[in-house]
Amino acid sequence: MSRWFLSLALLYLIGTSNALGSALVRDAPRQPLQQAIQYYEDTSASLTLEQVLQQTLPWQANGERVLNKGYSNSRWWLKLELDNPTSKTQQRYIEISYAPLDYVNVYVMDGGNLLAEFHMGDRRLYRERPLDSPNFVFPVEWQPEQNLTLYLEVHSEGAMQVPMVMWKQKAYFEHQMRLETVQGLYWGGMLIIVLYNGLLFISLRDSTYFWYVGSVLFMALMFTTLSGQAYRYLWPNAIQWNNVALLFMICLACIFAGQFSKEFLRLKTLMPRMNKLMSGIMGLCAAIAAVSWWGPYHILVQVVVGVTIVLASMAFAIGVYQVYLGDRSARWYLLAWSVFLLGVIVITLNKTNLLPANFLTNNAAQIGSILEVVLLSFALADRINREKLLRFAAQQALLQTTEKMKEDLEERVQARTQDLEALNLQLEQLSQTDQLTGLKNRRYLELKIEEEFNRCARYNHVISVLMIDVDHFKSVNDQYGHAGGDECLRTIASHLIGGVRQPPDVAARFGGEEFCLLLPETGSKGATVVAERIRQSIHGSVISSDEAMFSVSISVGVYTQTGGDYNGEQALKNADAALYQAKEAGRNRVVVYGIT
Structure with a gap:
């Protein structure tokens, strides 16, 4: 019964001490100190520790929430009474887990005696801190049944919040290791x-990726600065830079994120007015970053927070509109900015004391940022895939068009080739044909004689050549004119064509009124028969020209090569010699070379 009574009495004392702003040092790894805090706002920012101890100040109990006064120019005095009810010496670490505070002065009092004091803040050198921690941590030791009073003087141009926790030493280091692991993963x-x-x-070489990389990098630096890790690892001796680094990183993150949004969503083309508005906001961020070194920090940081909310809201609204238009990549973009906007809203409400300070609210923007960059990476990957598909489709269309053009070109080339071949054939025929008679000309005859004589020489075959001349052709021209002479030559040509085999026989005009027949595989007897048949056919025909009618005769010389030296030029001479004999013998006859 007495044990139950003692337990109830202890609970009553704990509750009473908490209500009065004091706390017992419990045997717990972690002990929040919100309810033990009493605070006083020094609006004049002039009180000293001696004045605080001497005066009776209207201390106010903090309550259950983390002490959070938003943006304030006042100095805040905090008072905590911590009792050690045990008979053992107690050692604890007290942590203020908000790194951007400018000045944190701690005074540990035992009655009227100052036992220890610590001076910390992000406007003091990092090495002056009592413990190596991104937050403000200091040790406190109680003797058995000792009551200590802690006075804290806190001042900051940024958000004013003092989340205080008392740790056992081992629990604190384990907690710190977990936090650093999370930061490392981030x-x-x-x-x-x-x-x-x-x-x-x-x-x-796509600038969209450059702006995206910049936004991710500066966003990470922003949250690393906010957590105090940047001051701890990157610039522990740069006090002035550390004071403006957070503001500077926020501005650069907004600039890069804004430019990324403009290019990713093609605002210049699709939404030119929104593009100009976002450019104006980015210009404002650049101006704030430029004056951050000497401007009023407490005003600039509130402006930047507002600009960040506006920029995130614009990005969200643009994403909604682009999704409405059917842009597939905008879905990822909208989801990413929705998550980040939620984080920004939560941390903004936290800094303005509208939401309680805890792990989620303190790190809402950081959590939102990592989710945002992952989702935006998906958006970029989706865009790459879509562009790849579009390029593939374009390549396929281009390939099909190229193939079609190639086929059309091949058809045109083939048609043109056929036309050219026909034209070349026509030109060749024209170049080989006598225009008046339609027979082959002398040039063709000489080529053909050489070709056929070489062939017959190779196989020792017989070949005959006939030379033909129109008898008294000059008198025809004189009596009937050139028209009559031309008609005479055309008539003789038609008889020659009708009297030979084509191919392989060749009938050609040799020149003037002379003609020549080339008869491969034809002996002397056969050649004589052909010559005689043609002579008789011409002699018995009537030629009409300009209502005049007349007839002519021809003389023929025949030469047959049956072996020996096959020489086409000599064969022509021999046939011409036989023709001369026919002329001498009275014309209108056939004479075979070598036969008298």
Whole structure:
């Protein structure tokens, strides 16, 4: 019974002490101190520790929520009474887990005695901190049954919030290791995305990837600065830079994210007015970044937070509109910005004391950012795939068009080739044909004689040549004119064509009124028969010209090569010699070379 009574009494004392702003040092790994905090706002920012101890100030109990006063120019004094009810010495770490606070001065009092003091803040050198931590952590030690009073003087141009937790030393280091693991995973994921998309930018030369990589990089630096890790690892001695780094990173992240949105969603083409508005917001961010070194930080940071909300809201609205238009990539974009916008809204409400401070609200924007960049990577990958499909479709269409053009060209070339071949054949025939008579000309005859004589010589075959001359052709021209002479030659040509085999026989005009017949595979007897048949046919025909009618005769010389030296030129001479004999013998006759 007495044990139950003691337990109830202990619970009553704990509740009473919490209500009065004091707390017992419990045997717990982690102990929140929100209810133990009493605070006073020093609007004049002039009170010293001695004045605080001497004056009776209207301390206010904080309650269950994390102390969060938004953006304030005042100095805030915090008071905590912490009792060690045990008979053992107790050692604890007290952590203020909000790294952007400018000045945090801690005074540990035992009654009127100052036992220890710590001076921290992101406007002091990092190495001056009592513990190596991105947040503000200091040790406190209680003697048995000792009551200590902690006074904290806190001032910051940024958001004013003081989340305080008391840790056992082992629990604190385990907690710190978990946080650093999470930060490492966050940075690792961001770096993978930066490197992957950076390589894509180098490979594709698409500026969209450059702006995306920049937005991811500066967003990661922004949250790393906000968590205090940047001051810890990147610039621990750069106090002035650390004071403006967060503002600077937010501005650059907005600029790169805005330009990425403009190019990814093709705002210049699809939404020119929205493109100009976003360019104006990016210009404002650039101006804030430029004046961040000497401008009023507490005003600039609130402006930047507002600009960030406006930019994220615009991106969300543009994404909605693009999805409405049916842009497939805009779906990923809208989802990404929705997640990030939710994170920005949560952390903004947290900084303005409209939402309680906890792990989710303190890291909402960071969680939203990693989800956003992953989703935007999906959006870029989807765009790559769509562009690849479009390029493939375009290549297929181009290939089909090329094939069609190739086929058309081949058909045209083939038709043109046929036309050219026909034209060449026609030209060749014209070049080989006597225009008046339609017979082959002397040039063709000489080529054919050489060809046929070589062939007959190779196989020792017989070949005959006939030389033909119109008897008294000059008198025909004199009596009937050139028209009569031309008609005479045409008539003789028609008889020659009708009297030979074509092919392989060749009938040609040798020149003037002379004609020649080439008869391959024809002996002397056969050649004589052909010559006689043609002579009789011409002698018995009547030639009409300009109502005049007349007849002519021809003389024929025949030469047959049956062996020996096959020489076409000599054969022509021999046939011509036989023709001369026919003329001398009285004309209108056939004479065979070598036969008297």
